[in-house]
Amino acid sequence: MSIVVSDEWLKERLENSSGKTVVVDTRFELTDPDAGRKAYLDGHIPGAVYLDLNKDLSEKAAKHGGSHPLPDMEMFTAKMGHIGIDHDTTVVIYDQQNDMFAARFWWLLQYAGHEDVHLLDGGFEQWVRAGYNITTEVPKLEATEFKPNFQENAVTDIEEVIEKLANQSATLIDSRSHDRYLGKTEPLYRKAGHIPGAKSFFWKNVLNADGKWKETAELEKNFDSLSKDDEIIVSCGSGVSACPNVLALKSAGFRNVKLYPGSFSDWISYDENNVETKDE
Structure with missing residues (x-):
């Protein structure tokens, strides 16, 4: 299966409840760190949970390590379990369009050893353009246990x-x-x-x-x-x-x-x- 999936594919999967799926919204703006979360609350793909670049997908910057260091991976692992991701979960990530933040989360999950993870081609903008439903309802999370298998060669x-x-x-x-x-x-x-x-x-x-x-x-x-x-x-x-x-x-x-x-x-x-x- 391709890393990148279409809006039609995701819509059908969600409607048919075909397999355990977690959808993650990663919209973010470097110049306005609160904009992504606000956009999520204004409307998102039904069932999607929001993850923030600064708070969830990176660590606070220090003197060395760059301006978006990798997050504490023990904390990251706990968060993945909290939002319902385990070994049997298909994860679909979207951004506003095909932006960089969805790919960052894709890489983090790959690094943690989770392979069944995909990007929504065209992101939220394509979903809206296709006329599919959006919601302001924040989903109730079903926690599970995420067991990482870190790929240190990545x-x-x-x-x-x-x-x-x-x-x-x-x-x-x-x-x-x-x-x-x-x-x-x-x-x-x-x-x-x-x-x-x-x-x-x-x-x-x-x-x-x-x-x-x-x-x-x-x-x-x-x-x-x-x-x-x-x-x-x-x-x-x-x-x-x-x-x-x-x-x-x-x-x-x-x-x-x-x-x-x-x-x-x-x-x-x-x-x-x-x-x-x-x-x-």
């Missing part, structure tokens, strides 16, 4: 990034816009540019002009300058917009793919680390 840290860039044993990609990669603009951080050695792969390039996810052949073309035999480390600003690229790489047949959660915001928290401002 994640890396700054020490490993430095080592593998030095010995050229992995390829590092930067998922931010090309202008941010080149340091022409930087809306969030005190330094502009990218980690030396990183290659530019803007995360929105995995989407079609209409915002839908590209098919497998198109994703393979997007990444055709990379080798499927190499280890690919995916970064961005803070480990969030990198996640759509991780998903796209997996969909395109890349197997040795790691997320660098700290990404550029972690890199520049160490004064001794240089930044680059030219294409590589």
